Amino acid sequence: TQLLEQSPQFLSIQEGENLTVYCNSSSVFSSLQWYRQEPGEGPVLLVTVVTGGEVKKLKRLTFQFGDARKDSSLHITAAQPGDTGLYLCASRSGNTPLVFGKGTRLSVIA
Amino acid sequence: DAGVTQSPTHLIKTRGQQVTLRCSPKSGHDTVSWYQQALGQGPQFIFQYYEEEERQRGNFPDRFSGHQFPNYSSELNVNALLLGDSALYLCASSLVGTGNVFFGSGTRLTVV
Numbered sequence: 426t427q428l429l430e431q432s433p434q435f436l437s438i439q440e441g442e443n444l445t446v447y448c449n450s451s452s453v454f455s456s457l458q459w460y461r462q463e464p465g466e467g468p469v470l471l472v473t474v475v476t477g478g479e480v481k482k483l484k485r486l487t488f489q490f491g492d493a494r495k496d497s498s499l500h501i502t503a504a505q506p507g508d509t510g511l512y513l514c515a516s517r518s519g520n521t522p523l524v525f526g527k528g529t530r531l532s533v534i535a
Numbered sequence: 536d537a538g539v540t541q542s543p544t545h546l547i548k549t550r551g552q553q554v555t556l557r558c559s560p561k562s563g564h565d566t567v568s569w570y571q572q573a574l575g576q577g578p579q580f581i582f583q584y585y586e587e588e589e590r591q592r593g594n595f596p597d598r599f600s601g602h603q604f605p606n607y608s609s610e611l612n613v614n615a616l617l618l619g620d621s622a623l624y625l626c627a628s629s630l631v632g633t634g635n636v637f638f639g640s641g642t643r644l645t646v647v
Contacts, residue, residue, distance in 0.1 A: 429577075456634070467539070467625050467638030468578065513577050522568055522591055523627075523636060525577030 428452075429514055429526035437532040438504055445500045446529040448514035454494045455518045462511040462528070471499075504533045537562065539628050539639035547645045548616050556611040556642045560628030564637070567609040569601060570625040572641070578625055584609050585631060616646045 430449045438444055448457065456475045460468035472481050474490035474497060481488045485508075487500040501508055511530050515523040540559045548554050560567050566585045570578035580593035584603035598614045607628075613620055623641040 431577075466640050467627075469638070470635065473634060515577075517634075522580040522583055522593070523578075524580070525570075527575070527577045 429516060429524060431512075431514060431526035431529050433529060434527065435530050435532075437534065440505060440533055440535050441503050443500065443502050444504055444531070445498050446512055446531070447496065447498050448526055449496045450516070452495065454490075454497070454516045456516065457490060457494075457497050458515045458517075458523070459488055459497070459499055460513040460515060460525075462513060463509075468511075468513055501531075504531075506533045506535045509533050539626055539637050541624075541626050541639035541642050543642060544640065545643045545645075547647060550616055550618060550646055552616050553612065553614045554616060554644060556613075556624050556626075556644070558609045558611070558626030558628075558639060560607050560609070560626075561637050564628035564630050565607055566629045566631050567603060567607065568627045568629070568636070569609070569611045570627065570638075571595070572623040572625055574622070581611070613644075618646050620644065621646045 432447050458473045459471045462468040472488045477492045477494045479490040485502045489498045511528045513525050513528045515525045517523050538561050542557045568583040569581040572578040581595050582592040583590050587603045600612045603609045625641045626639045627636045629636045
């Protein structure tokens with residue numbers, strides 16, 4: 426089973442700051458997904474990356490997939506309190522179920 | 536179009552009791568997966584149902600069982616509850632052959 430390590434575990438920043446969170450594995454990802462989970466809710470899919478070196482942007486969020494497909498990062502520009510939540514990366518291989526990391530808990534303070 | 540719905544939203548049970556959680560998948564979806572999310576952890580896969588059969592199973596004991604009905608809805612049953620079973624139980628639905636998975640808001644189970 427592929428293990429996903431996310432860092433940092435916790436992050437508390439002021440509104441307007443930039444931040445980057447990471448997802449790493451010793452194995453190659455076939456694809457990787459990023460989710461955001463707010464308190465009392467289920468995870469919501471933000472993006473899926475498939476190709477090594479791929480960069481995807483979603484408003485102020487930039488997702489990057491490593492060239493070797495063993496790591497990924499999520500960068501948030503000018504963070505807002507609405508970005509607060511648990512950011513999870515998840516991977517699957519073929520028809521296997523999603524395997525999640527433990528997540529990065531982000532708190533953006535106004 | 537309703538998304539994935541789960542019931543109940545919260546539940547408190549005593550050690551040794553049994554519990555049943557319910558999930559209705561997103562319209563058009565035929566596959567239901569269940570995850571357990573302990574406090575401070577990412578979701579862990581319990582099992583997946585497709586065509587009313589358990590297709591894949593994670594590393595969970597036989598106390599965890601499930602069922603899928605002809606209308607694709609699903610139940611998760613946990614017997615002989617332990618304190619460590621306290622968690623958020625998430626249901627996720629998808630359409631076989633596609634990659635997008637949609638999660639419900641979960642059932643928060645507390646075992647006392």
